[in-house]
Amino acid sequence: MRKPFIAGNWKMYKTPKESLAFLDAFLPLVEGHTRDEIALFPTTTSLSAVIDGLHGSNVRGGAQNMHWLNEGPYTGQTSPTMLVSIGCRHVILGHSEQRLYFNETYERVNLKLKAAINHGITPIVCVGELLAEREDQKTEEVLRTQLRAALRNISPSEARRLIIAYEPIWAIGTGSTASPEIAAQAHAILRHELTHCCGEATADNTRILYGGSVKPENINELMAQEQIDGVLVGGASLVPTTFANIVQYT
Ligand code: PGA
Numbered sequence: 001m002r003k004p005f006i007a008g009n010w011k012m013y014k015t016p017k018e019s020l021a022f023l024d025a026f027l028p029l030v031e032g033h034t035r036d037e038i039a040l041f042p043t044t045t046s047l048s049a050v051i052d053g054l055h056g057s058n059v060r061g062g063a064q065n066m067h068w069l070n071e072g073p074y075t076g077q078t079s080p081t082m083l084v085s086i087g088c089r090h091v092i093l094g095h096s097e098q099r100l101y102f103n104e105t106y107e108r109v110n111l112k113l114k115a116a117i118n119h120g121i122t123p124i125v126c127v128g129e130l131l132a133e134r135e136d137q138k139t140e141e142v143l144r145t146q147l148r149a150a151l152r153n154i155s156p157s158e159a160r161r162l163i164i165a166y167e168p169i170w171a172i173g174t175g176s177t178a179s180p181e182i183a184a185q186a187h188a189i190l191r192h193e194l195t196h197c198c199g200e201a202t203a204d205n206t207r208i209l210y211g212g213s214v215k216p217e218n219i220n221e222l223m224a225q226e227q228i229d230g231v232l233v234g235g236a237s238l239v240p241t242t243f244a245n246i247v248q249y250t
Contacts, residue, residue, distance in 0.1 A: 006038050010040065026244060027059065038247055039061065065112075067079050067112070091121050126165045126211070126232070165209040168183075209232045
């Protein structure tokens, strides 16, 4: 059984004060909700306050990125030990905005993934194709290449806690969601590649989330797909009632 995972990626939004105001409104709306795992990914300056504010609740807090080393002369970076020290146990890796605007590579995602596993942090590894790649019928090849590079030299037991997010780049922040069928097809490709890399048991247990313009209007049909084990929500996770509606899909 793969417990659904509903994640809110706040990107570069919300100060600590705004983040805590969100929690005040949101936590009562999802109190006692146990069907799904729920997690929020605030920006670095709000992370500590959010993790403290979530203490004792059914919602977790995670980071949007991290370096793979514990410390060093790397201006602007946050290390896995620093995340663990504030109680952070989840991290998003390889988000397409990191890849498109900050030259993130899957070689680095692989190093970060190993570091996350070594520190007991659950990694959410993002993969997804560009519109041009989809139009050129390259989706399958792109997804398999990305996943293989991210999982290089990761053993099946190390991959146990891994979460994958399929985020087609043409659907992120654009309002145009992948149809449930397109998403399910991509998820099937990823699970097949996972079986190849990590064996059937790990592939069967790994949650694959969909991300890209998820909203209350499309969550039900997405979650109805057997292959979709949760969602990574950007814009629609910024408003407490909207995100609570997503968590309460039927
Ligand atoms: P979106 O973002 O829901 O605003 O499309 C999703 C994401 O980038 O994770």
